[in-house]
Amino acid sequence: xxxxEEVKVKLEAGKAKLVPGLVQEALDEGNEVKxxxxxxxxxxxxxxxxxxxxxxxxxxMLMAAxxxxxxxxxxxxxxxxxTISSLGTCIMGTVExxxxxxxxxxxxxxxxxxxxxxxxxxxxxxxxxFIEAIKENKNVTLVAxxxxxxxxxxxxxxxxxxxxxxxxxxxxxIVGGAPVTAEFAAAIGADGFAPDAGSAAVKAAELVKA
Amino acid sequence: MLTKRQNFMETIKGGNPDRFVKQFEFLDxxxxxxxxxxxxxxxxxxxxxxxxxxxxxGQLGAFPVHDDEHKVLKxxxxxxxxxxxxxxxxxxERWAAAxxxxxxxxxxxxxxxxxxxxxxxxxxHNLMGMEDALMSFYEEPEAMHELIDYLVEWEISYxxxxxxxxxxDALYHHDDWGSQIxxxxxxxxxxxxxxxxxxxxxxxxxxxxxxxIIHHSDSYGATLVPYxxxxxxxxxxxxxxxxxxxxxxxxxxxxxxxxxxxDSGTVDFPGWTPELVAEHVEKACKDCGxxxxxxxxxxxxxxxxxxxxxxxxxxxxxxxxxxxx
Numbered sequence: 001x002x003x004x005e006e007v008k009v010k011l012e013a014g015k016a017k018l019v020p021g022l023v024q025e026a027l028d029e030g031n032e033v034k035x036x037x038x039x040x041x042x043x044x045x046x047x048x049x050x051x052x053x054x055x056x057x058x059x060x061m062l063m064a065a066x067x068x069x070x071x072x073x074x075x076x077x078x079x080x081x082x083t084i085s086s087l088g089t090c091i092m093g094t095v096e097x098x099x100x101x102x103x104x105x106x107x108x109x110x111x112x113x114x115x116x117x118x119x120x121x122x123x124x125x126x127x128x129x130f131i132e133a134i135k136e137n138k139n140v141t142l143v144a145x146x147x148x149x150x151x152x153x154x155x156x157x158x159x160x161x162x163x164x165x166x167x168x169x170x171x172x173x174i175v176g177g178a179p180v181t182a183e184f185a186a187a188i189g190a191d192g193f194a195p196d197a198g199s200a201a202v203k204a205a206e207l208v209k210a
Numbered sequence: 211m212l213t214k215r216q217n218f219m220e221t222i223k224g225g226n227p228d229r230f231v232k233q234f235e236f237l238d239x240x241x242x243x244x245x246x247x248x249x250x251x252x253x254x255x256x257x258x259x260x261x262x263x264x265x266x267x268g269q270l271g272a273f274p275v276h277d278d279e280h281k282v283l284k285x286x287x288x289x290x291x292x293x294x295x296x297x298x299x300x301x302x303e304r305w306a307a308a309x310x311x312x313x314x315x316x317x318x319x320x321x322x323x324x325x326x327x328x329x330x331x332x333x334x335h336n337l338m339g340m341e342d343a344l345m346s347f348y349e350e351p352e353a354m355h356e357l358i359d360y361l362v363e364w365e366i367s368y369x370x371x372x373x374x375x376x377x378x379d380a381l382y383h384h385d386d387w388g389s390q391i392x393x394x395x396x397x398x399x400x401x402x403x404x405x406x407x408x409x410x411x412x413x414x415x416x417x418x419x420x421x422x423i424i425h426h427s428d429s430y431g432a433t434l435v436p437y438x439x440x441x442x443x444x445x446x447x448x449x450x451x452x453x454x455x456x457x458x459x460x461x462x463x464x465x466x467x468x469x470x471x472x473d474s475g476t477v478d479f480p481g482w483t484p485e486l487v488a489e490h491v492e493k494a495c496k497d498c499g500x501x502x503x504x505x506x507x508x509x510x511x512x513x514x515x516x517x518x519x520x521x522x523x524x525x526x527x528x529x530x531x532x533x534x535x
Contacts, residue, residue, distance in 0.1 A: 016349075054392060057392065057394065057395050057399070058394055058395065059344040059347055059348055059395055059396075060348075062341055063345060063349075066345065097268060097269070099266065099269060102340045103389075105341060149270065149475070150476070150478075151270065151479050178389065178390050178391075179475055195391075196391065
């Protein structure tokens with residue numbers, strides 16, 4: 001098994017203590033930084049798929065994301081003049097009136113692992129705060145809104161519509177959360193929707209590459 | 211006509227109920243029993259464990275605060291240093307109202323019920339935050355086992371007080387084990403960390419006169435049902451439609467009953483209507499049938515989030531009882 005393959009296997013298994021050493025060994029063998037990084041991004045895609053299919057659960061996903069993060073730390077100094085994120089910046093938050101953050105945090109980890117630079121605004125985020133963050137950050141390609149409560153679905157609708165009507169461009173809007181459906185996402189004018197954290201990263205990459 | 215308690219027993223034993231059990235009607239909760247309190251809407255408290263709970267205005271409930279300033283346990287390996295259980299030795303006068311309430315209940319009509327929350331898993335993430343708690347099962351399993359053992363000891367010491375003072379017939383115990391589409395952890399992880407822990411707690415209650423154990427988890431949890439049976443849980447309250455409840459009833463009904471199937475999120479919101487509630491109640495009753503099933507709003511407790519929803523659900527269940535019994 002090649003070192004890059006070993007990195008992939010251990011990352012998918014969530015071995016956060018082993019992955020940095022293996023990444024270093026892969027570098028020492030002469031593998032290119034971008035190839036190692038891509039292998040790790042691919043592995044997180046596998047982790048996302050397994051989560052979506054119910055094969056693994058939140059702890060396994062968190063451990064894989066941690067392993068990814070530790071592995072990327074080894075590569076970071078070698079990415080001089082470049083950026084790890086190739087998919088642009090994602091502004092993310094749970095909509096106004098909603099304090100749930102677990103789902104949002106999981107999605108943020110998966111997005112970061114897929115290649116987004118994340119700007120996490122936290123919970124209870126107003127439409128105005130989303131717009132302010134879009135203006136303040138460079139290369140915003142995605143805005144992601146989360147909501148867990150049926151009672152905060154109107155806030156999600158208002159935020160999406162306010163963002164869309166702001167005149168700001170260059171990004172797509174994705175929504176998710178327990179009560180959100182593809183139909184609701186389409187009805188409020190979002191560009192995309194995903195039912196869980198695993199498939200959200202795939203959908204997000206699709207949206208910004210489209 | 212059967213009493214509420216008799217009708218409940220007929221339902222969960224597969225006998226001859228004469229109507230649907232109407233949500234929590236079979237229980238009379240002794241809310242006066244001393245326990246950790248939640249903040250009032252718009253306020254914040256630090257409870258006996260040191261956990262800060264905040265209930266922002268306009269929200270449906272309180273949330274534990276887990277920023278660096280407020281998180282009780284930042285490193286699971288140091289839990290002994292930071293986790294200090296509050297005393298369960300309340301002054302006798304704190305029990306007076308609860309005892310009076312318990313004594314006033316006709317136990318032929320209803321069960322004298324005690325309410326315990328948060329549960330063991332909830333306590334771990336209330337102390338540490340969800341991400342830290344879930345990763346600690348992998349990273350520091352021994353420390354997690356120790357912490358859970360400590361929480362079990364505390365729960366049993368509180369159970370002793372409840373039993374000694376109130377002689378409850380039923381326990382309603384809270385611990386959310388999943389989201390609406392999945393459990394938070396693999397069944398194997400549940401088996402390792404929570405099965406032995408809950409066995410101790412639920413066995414203690416049953417060995418000390420508690421006849422019925424109702425466990426609340428308003429979530430997906432179908433894969434955990436065999437463990438619930440092993441734990442001696444009589445009723446899983448909070449079963450959501452995502453579980454395929456009719457199938458669960460067919461497969462496990464003789465061993466455990468299911469209470470819920472009316473997903474609170476679909477009916478309990480500001481724009482609710484009695485017609486919408488009636489539609490969901492009818493579907494739940496017709497899909498799940500008369501035995502091993504109690505129609506109920508999944509969120510738990512004997513009230514709704516928005517005025518009138520719980521009562522409207524009761525009325526719709528009454529109508530289904532007339533139609534189906």
